[in-house]
Amino acid sequence: MSFRAYLSIKVVYTAITQVAFPKLWRDWWYWNTTEDRLLAYVKKTATEGDPASVLAAVEKYNRDYEWTIMLEPDKTKKLEEVVKEASPEVCLEMGCYIGCSALAIGAQLPPGGRLITTEIDPRIADIARQLISFAGLDQVITVCNVKAGDLIQALRSDYSVDKLDFVFLDHFKQLYHPDLKRLEANHLLRKGTVVMADNTVMPGAPDFLEYVETSDKYKTERFEFTMPVFNELDAMTVSVYTKDY
Template identity: 60%
Template sequence: MWSMLKNVASVKVFYLVFTRIILATFWRNLWYWNTLEDRLLAYVKKTAVEGDPASVLAAFEKYIQNYEWTIAIKSAQKQKTEEVVKKAAPKICFEMGCYVGLSAITVASQIPPGGRLITVEYVPKTADVARELVHFAGLDQVITVVTGTAEDTIKVLRSEYHVDKLDFVFVDHCKWQYLPDLKLLEKERLLRKGTIIMADDTLWPGAPDYLEYVENDPRYQTERFYRTVPMFNVRDALAISVYTGDD
């Protein structure tokens, strides 16, 4: 019976995703002859204050709430991320899954002077939008947007980006890559004792192998920050882990 209910719920969520996001975005793209990312960029530039990250973030949220749903980090995760980053005061940060830069700007606006964030986006067009928004927010000297895969970027963090150890990692890219890319960070010895890793969407769409790993490996201390995705009424969680292994 429970399995049947779960299947019904999954079908309902899929229907909502298809009709409210995929189909709606498709028709808007045809109507306006541009993309969601183009519209978001134009709105932020029109309504936010240039050089003011808080104003840019507020414009992001207003657009998402009032106009179009996007895969960018939402209000609850944003607030929790700001809280964690502000408390930890990381200097060297790495993000897997930049999209248009909302989470990157969120993190960068909380790190101390002299800190920096390297963020990776696979889609070139989206990476270009992220760079424009980062520039508009006045954070060019803090945020580096890399076009490519997290895997390829991790392998050159030392040689090309002069990273020794990472203080903070934000994970929000392909869910099936969460665990392989975390293990690659371990293999490359980029984590230090105390590195914080925040992973979004671990319950929905879900990264079960990643969750099982960070919640059972003794080198990680992990807690979940739960939230409900309002549009779909499904439960999700940020997994916040502290690496306690050897440097």
């Protein structure tokens, strides 16, 4: 058995025993979902209109009550640093979930900046909109309930996007590479566009990682982190598009 296959089995086993089963039990016991409970906790404990307070409440719930699929604090800090330095005006996120990474991005945008993000599950997309609205960023962040590939095709016609300044990939890992190629094919990247991606090592996006680290179209840095719960090495990548086309 290869080392990567072993890691995949270990991650799946950990996800089932430490995440999925406890979540299903709580969902049955409370007759709602983790996302519903988290949203209620945020509205009860966070300061409305304050994205930092909302993110802190989510992190506390994640740490003290239930583990949820969200960026860990150290990854969130790196995301905020990259966005703040890039100061992008038009941003795209693929993989919103409940909106935590969207809040981290939206809070760092300059005046007039905007983020378009996508979540394929309509129920989760609605919770993300509620969380973003509670944080006061609903005029900055647009949550779309469509597949990432479909959103890419609609960016110009439906959202008046010419070029993207910042892209964050955090959806299905096997789609990182083809969706990045779609962005290129639709001429949505400009010289200097920042493309940031999570989970490029664990669970991994090997085709994407090889592409951005070897193509002369990108200048890429890799930042390593340890995944909580799974206790495995992961990485985020930050790639700057270098071409004029």
